[in-house]
Amino acid sequence: MASHRKPRQRPLSGGTVRTAATLALAGAATATAFEGTSHADPQLTPAQVKAEVDRLYGEAEEATERYNGAKAKSDEAERALTGLREETARKTDRLNTARSALGSLAASQYRSGGLGPALQLAMASDPQDYLDRAGLLTRAGDRTAAEVAAVRRGLDEVGQLRDKAAGRLADLRARQGELAGHKAVIEGKLATAKQLLARLTAEERAAYEARSGGDDPAPTTPAAPGQRRPAASPPPADSSRAARAVAFAYGAIGKPYVWGATGPGSFDCSGLTQAAWRAAGVSLPRTTYTQINAGRRVSRDQLAPGDLVFFYSGVTHVGLYIGNGQMIHAPRPGSTVRLAPVDSMPWAGASRPA
Template sequence: MASHRKPRQRPLSGGTVRTAATLALAGAATATAFEGTSHAEPRQTPAQIKAEVDRLYGEAEEATERYNGAKAGADEAERALTGLQEEAARRADRLGAARGALGSVAAGQYRSGGLGPALQLALASDPQDYLERASLLTRVGERTAAEVASVRRGLDDVGRLRAQADGRLAEVRARRDELARQKAVVEDRLAAARRLLAGLGAEERAAYEARHGGTEAAGGRPGAAGAAGQDRSSAPAPADGSRAARAVAFAYGAIGKPYVWGATGPGSFDCSGLTQAAWRAAGVALPRTTYTQINAGRRVSRDQLAPGDLVFFYSGVTHVGLYVGNGRMVHAPHPGSTVRVAPIDSMPWAGASRPA
């Protein structure tokens, strides 16, 4: 009969234990090395970092323009809401006064309603006087009926205004939600760009900022790249008094002021805030965003550009500058930069327009 006992295991000798331990440690080290290799992110070159920063700044500017559009819509909705609420309150006050007057008339009719017209005529000491008063009462009754109809219309108007105000309130809330979303996108992209730039060496970072109109040049002097290097003195004097010349003069006067997203001046600007402020100084009201400014005025081709024209860039029309002649523009590049002069061929062309 076969035995079913478990075979006796021999204990490991000291040398065998040392060999097994060595193999286990080697295997663990190899696995760790492979794991580290598979998860390690390759270090970006300065050129790659700069390209990524450019992309993040582009996305931030696109979100900034959406933020500007949402803010303009929210401001308009809030103004409309305030107007509706104020008009509803005025009409409600007038309606209250009219209803009070009707209540007084109704109370008077109730007090004198015990005697019919024939009996009042029979008991009158002066029938002629009664007839005259009756005629007056008839006219008063007609007027009262008209006032009743007016009160009914007033009630309808107040109800309509309040319904419109409710709709505007819902729009205001939606616009505010959109503002918050776009603000979060802008701040996220800008924070990521700042982190990447912080990883560059001092010389690489200074070179990048100088190339993009940064607020600090290689020497560390604020505004050296963005302001001092610009030919501010070459600003054309608005001798002809034209609005375009006044807009150009304003733009030159803004050189060196910082880019701040969402800003429209006077101390800082974003790209569309600068062009809007420049033309506002010339007496022309432009809409707030790049994608609405391009449709303000008459479209012009690149070979027809004249000083004062708005020049737009990127496929999404997310950047704008003010053309100043000789293939150059004044623009606010991006956060961390200042208003500066730049060639119009430094960015992908999207179109141009001439404000009326």
């Protein structure tokens, strides 16, 4: 009679579990991005559509900064892993040289009929087995003891380096999983925002872009009817680091916003400020929430050109102050680096890089 027992399921391997977890995270992130919008009321007013798009863009920017943070840690783990692998290769070469010297000594003693027990063990198929019996070193000659000790140290060092490399590899894979999750969140929210914007007429979309994007990409472009343009400040003429950062930001005006980008052809908000200050010889961390603590905090009434200005309660957006109440920033996907008033977004704070 045929058995009706359920077939026994094989347990998932570690790699399969990690892959399944990453896919589940990405799927959940995308589902969250579409929550409340994939089945949204088709009768939403233009104002409601714009408010929802603003919310989605804000959440996408917050996810972008988390992506940037995970990317920086992933890059650091990858550099560390590469360094450990290179050091392991160098020490392995030295270990092989030491073992070769030990072999030459053994051959010499064998020809003279003096191959001692220590060297017999050293030339065995498993040198580590010999090295673990360190007491035999005391019965070897001084030179033999030194050679064998060098091999032992080399084996220990290579083993430790390989263990460290394995840990760094695990860390790197974890960071890459974080990147995949944040990327899914960002892309899901941007796709939903694009779908909502498609409901607006061309005129309504143009009005939304003018309102949310700040000033026009180029300072010389005429303002739209009814749109008040703040007076553009010229780049500072001095050679201070702040002036060089501001000059770089002016040169980036008109380049597209791309999340995760640090230039030279495109930027996200913190990528722009990082690149601007890098051009001035100052290294800033990658994310908005770390950049705000990278310099001296300044109050709004003490702003000077070159200061970093931050927005929203989660410190998820940053621009570069240029004077006269204006900043240069990379607003969001679909926009370009441009001028905007600092009072166009909810204020969170400012800092002055050292």
